[in-house]
Amino acid sequence: MRANQPNFAARVDAALASPTLKTAIDRTTGTAERNRARAVAAWPDFQAARDLGRDIRAHVVNNIDHYLVEFERNALATGAKVHWASTSEDACRIVVEICRAAEAKSVTRSKSMLGEEIGLPHALEAAGITRVETDLAEHIIQLAGDPPSHIVWPALHKTREQVKELFAASHRDPGAMEDVESMVQAARRELRAKFMAADVGISGANFLVADTGAVCTVTNEGNAELTTTPPRVHIVTAGIEKLVPSTTHAMALLRLLVRSATGAELTQYTTFHTGPKQPGDLDGPDEFHIVLVDNGRTNMLADGLAEMLRCIRCGACLNHCVVYRNIGGHAYGGTYPGPMGSVLTPALDGLPAARDLAHACTLNGSCQEVCPVRIPLPTLLRGWRDRSWREGLEPSSVRTALGLWKFVATRPWLYRLATAAAVRGMRLFAKRGWIEAMPLAGGWTRHRGLPAPSGGTFMQQYQAQKRKAR
Amino acid sequence: MSRERILAAARAALGRSGNPDAGAIRAEAARLVAGADRGRPPRSGTLTERFIERLTDPKVGGTVEQVASLSGLPGAVRAYLFTHNLPASIALPPDPALTALDWAGIATHHRIATDEPVAVGLAACGIAESGSLVFHSAPTAPTLHNFLPLHHIVALDTAKLLEWLEDYATGPACGGRAQPRNVNIVTGASGTTDIEGRLVRGAHGPGFLHVVLFAGG
């Protein structure tokens, strides 16, 4: 899914110019940040748990071939059908074929970022199959025609007023919708019958349990089970990295996933789906299909991005990223935004289309500090910068500027002269400590002030300190 | 074929020459989760106290009461219906342990409606660490009973309380062919924070979760 504007700078400009976006992002990510901090503070050994999370995920990634085969064997034994898809096109074709064979007219879907990654919503529509998104946020963005802007809260860019408008225009019985509660009730009424009428239910997977062949989903609304239980056919689409050795390992990761995402101990509904309906069962699907999707993951493994395959999609790195919190998810232009998206998108969509993302990072390291599986996101981002340079993807203006900087920086006397002049120059534009406009700084000052340098350059201050100490 | 292509690509990336050593991998996986306290949150109080504390935490949003034995369930349900001004009609799964109880004054039915006001169920076990209830799908326990009602009243035998999530994972009901089609681990009432990050109950699943603890032994 790509946002409207073709280039990153234009998308960022549009995001920064939005009068509501920043407030909307802060409301949800701010709450998530506070709740996570509270959950982590209540668990003195949280760092040890993160080590365990890292070790489990690294173990799976290092043995992914073994676990894929084990999972397949055990899933087949439960009566599931297992499909393999190298590319997103393969995956969509497999899903559409299963839907066609089931003569499906209506499909319910419970939120899955992999589904977005492979373009499944579009593929279903192109096949003439009615798609009903059942997660509240996905329902909102389906009505709005927007791509998701966060991996845990896909509709966080929408304000309640905008949601109210969308529901009023499309729900059969929206009601007055005076508050958020009544909006949630409106969606509950609207989607109820659709859950029960669907021919096929499609879900993602938070974990694929190798030793039981089970698929684990985690939701807080209960929409996953209402999506997967009534229809005749349940299809799971999952990235091959979602494997865990056993339910025990899944439990250890669930603790980390949920605390990192929302600050809760466990999400409301954690379900292990194992095969189709069993003899005598009163509900559940007759057919249970699992589509294992590669779509670039084995390339990541080969290309030095194995650490990124540890990701459990908790969203903490987005919530704690200064850049994400200013520009939101759409500006990134890929399926996955924020720090994890900046690492994943070049791998999924190609570096030439996504090279800006690695540069849109302050390298402050917050993402790495909160990542429950300790992915070294800043290091991986630097890796993309390096590769972009080596592959000659950086524009000539950047190359010239860096060449110039190198010339100055390798001559200390010149560097000191230049920085001293810059500090003096910047002060000319300052009003009450802030620079609101200055030549060459429009990109910054259009949306915010730039603090004016208060003291001298670093070397001037250093010398002054030394003199004082004497 | 995608299967062979994916496996070959993975093996090439991992630099594997032959087949992976399944025994060594299994041993390493077991070692990772072997230390009993590695990666577990702190705890205090008795098992039942811990369960109740988690379940009734505002983030989980469950309510709880205790009765002497399972035969006290219909009385607790009656009182709940009365307090919440609900009709004296409940969806009840066809579980003999539940149908054998004396439901005088309450109409019961097995087929759950899409807009069922109240369903009463029996949990397979509970997990104290997170205040969770575990349900196993079975001919006597349809999955939809846990998701369609607005009010879900659940009986739980305190003898079936487990300490940690892992205790369930390594228990007899988990793993192998014996695993039910659906294991639903339910932690509180349904909720969403999808509109402006505000927590609202009753998104699609039950808006109210009431647990009736009994001493089964």
Ligand code: SF4
């Ligand atoms: S990279 Fe880490 S913090 Fe970010 S979504 Fe993945 S697991 Fe969470």
